[in-house]
Amino acid sequence: MVKRMIVKIDEDKCTGCGQCVSPCAEGAIQIIDGKAKVVSEDLCDGMGFCIGVCPEGAITIEERQTVEFNAEKAEAQPKSTDVSIRCFSCGAGEDERYLLPMRHKMESLWVCTRCLPQLIHG
Numbered sequence: 001m002v003k004r005m006i007v008k009i010d011e012d013k014c015t016g017c018g019q020c021v022s023p024c025a026e027g028a029i030q031i032i033d034g035k036a037k038v039v040s041e042d043l044c045d046g047m048g049f050c051i052g053v054c055p056e057g058a059i060t061i062e063e064r065q066t067v068e069f070n071a072e073k074a075e076a077q078p079k080s081t082d083v084s085i086r087c088f089s090c091g092a093g094e095d096e097r098y099l100l101p102m103r104h105k106m107e108s109l110w111v112c113t114r115c116l117p118q119l120i121h122g
Helices: 071-075 116-121
Strands: 002-009 029-032 035-038 059-066 099-104 107-112
Touching: 002 035, 099 116, 107 116
Parallel strands: none
Antiparallel strands: 002 059, 029 035, 099 107
């Protein structure tokens, strides 16, 4: 066991929308019985890309004792693709461009790497 940062999901706040599943490149989060759950703590790298896309604020990061992150196991997980995730500005999907979760005008949105500079620099 090691002390490290890991995702915590508040099941009372979670509506099971699934928006947190695709941003988790390691495959640590799945929807089980209508709620998001960390299915294997050794898959969670603690980076928290899932936090910015949760519309309910159900996901946080906490530091606690858990198993070590297993990069090899995470790399071997099947990659999930969510066709509903699109750049809020141009509409590009993750099959066309890299997409990043972001907060814009108090909303959690996705933006592609082509549109991001325009948002930053105006």
